[in-house]
Amino acid sequence: MSGTYRVAVGSFEGPFDLLLHLIARHKVDIYEIPIAQITDDYLAVVSEMERIDLDVTTEFLVVAATLIELKAARLLPQEDEPDIDDLAMEARDLLYARLLDYRMFKEAGRYLGAQLASLSGFVPRAVGLEERFIGVLPQVQLGVTPQRLAEIAGQALAAKPEPIVDVSHLQPVRMTVREAAGMVVDELERAGGSATFEELTAGCRHRVEVIVHFLALLELYKLDLVDLLQPASFATLRVTANPESSWETSAFADMEEYVAAPATDEEVPS
């Protein structure tokens, strides 16, 4: 894949950092990402990260998924499939948009770093008052009861080390393949053992969820728990539960734990 050069694994701040780096290596404009090559390079680096057990964040995988989607769309026969095309285009645009944003802030960060470094020689005087002036200060009111002080101490000591559970940063959809597999099984049971992919993913609000569902289906297929039937390219994908299989949860445990967090808040294109 990326046999021509090696990228130092682990030196990237995130998926966009890596992507920018790869684009630079190909000496192309950010607007002309050679999707196929970049995708291969990108995946090579990400898989390397996994191998050395680096904490590969979900976003790396999300970007990988987007790249694969784009590459796949290019490889597919260019028939009148506006849906697929639009979807790919939209993914591509979002990727660009995010890359551009990221690049700007990366540059701004570099600028701030240079400024901070060049001014680091200016150390401010931060020395307390001399003894003689301390006596001049007015008596300070504590304004608290011992009980209140205890509460303040309690809060200060309890809040750490992990800062307050800030729900906001959990906001990305987090759905594991295992979770999605469970949902697929639920849905299949309810539907009497057979359903289309569209039906299975009807509840998905985000494209990433759909992707995770698809990965889950592949895993279930691999485990021989479902059969997949697609009469033709782009035809409806029908999923049928394998009647001989029992839904042992333990089987799911072997599934790889991809966690999907959507790159952006885009909704599933309908």
Added chain:
Amino acid sequence: MIPEQQTVDGGDGPAVADPQTRKALEAILLVVEEPVEANTLAQVLEIPTDEVVATLKALRSEYVDEGRGFVLREVAGGWRFYTDPAAAVYVERFVLHGRSTKLSQAALETLAIVAYKQPVTRARISEIRGVDADGAVRSLLQRGLIEEVGREATPGQPLLYGTTSTFLERLGISDVSELPTLPELVPDAPLPAEPAPGGYKAARRELDALGIADPDPGEDEAADQ
């Protein structure tokens, strides 16, 4: 090198600085722990702000001319004594706080996002960077470069972050508006050609409408704060 003690150089403001004013200003600046506004100094000394500013400027150039180990700087809206960077190698030995430890790339990117997008939530920072920003945010808080400035009026009420006066001080500016605009910082950015196929622009407009995208890179970023 004989210091011209009796004359105010710089030339703006009153011609001669009152020796008492000079002395008082130097004494006060010795005890401050953050930049002090010329206004405040004027109130304390009961003299016009003009005079304070003129005297401070005179002192500033005097120190430079005399090759002093300290300098007077006007940053973050006020005046304060700093060491001359030429002596930094010695000063470092006496300053504990790991001031010299450099910020990581993650921290710098996060700082840039906070500086240009403030007030901003952690989730938004993570979104732009594509990776979790918790560690970087904590480190910047610890260094006093950013602070909590409120909560967003959305469900969950996530904390909002902004830059501090320490940030301004360390960057040697008086206001974030003095930062270069983002587009100015993008390297050799030939204004990009229309992105090839697809509805890039439309997508951006949609995102803008949702309030989750940055303004077009061609626009002035600092303006929307």
Added chain:
Amino acid sequence: MIPEQQTVDGGDGPAVADPQTRKALEAILLVVEEPVEANTLAQVLEIPTDEVVATLKALRSEYVDEGRGFVLREVAGGWRFYTDPAAAVYVERFVLHGRSTKLSQAALETLAIVAYKQPVTRARISEIRGVDADGAVRSLLQRGLIEEVGREATPGQPLLYGTTSTFLERLGISDVSELPTLPELVPDAPLPAEPAPGGYKAARRELDALGIADPDPGEDEAADQ
């Protein structure tokens, strides 16, 4: 009155102070909080102690001659900058200017931590608070609410702080043992177990209801319809 900047007075030691040495000494003395011994300075600058002392003495008289607002003084075997007593009245006025008689939130929180964790280092306080605590500690020291109570037996021997009798007095108790016990800390809720098959949808719905899984609260209505 022209300061004799070029010659070292006192007559002992080298005749002319090296400008670099002067600069380094002034810079170091600007940032130290405690008097520094000439010996220490000599080691850092890698020059003889004699030369350091001679330069410091020269600077000391220079400041006097130039009518500076600061003076250099040798106390407790070390050297430090102080404000010129002649300017004390202005410094006092400044210190009192706009000074609140109430403690800031940061100072109060720091005080509470010192009260319950004493003896405690500044680094530990910063760690607990998640922000730099130097300013708050200084302010509490100045208000006489905390004091240095020793040094930690760890590398660097950081200062340890504890509360003072003034603190007890203001709080209306006679001993720290009378402080109320810390309120029960809320333990972090354990993560919910992974639901068994059949429970996924329900779990998702629960999460949705909590608004946790919702990527953008702003889109709520649109997405849920």
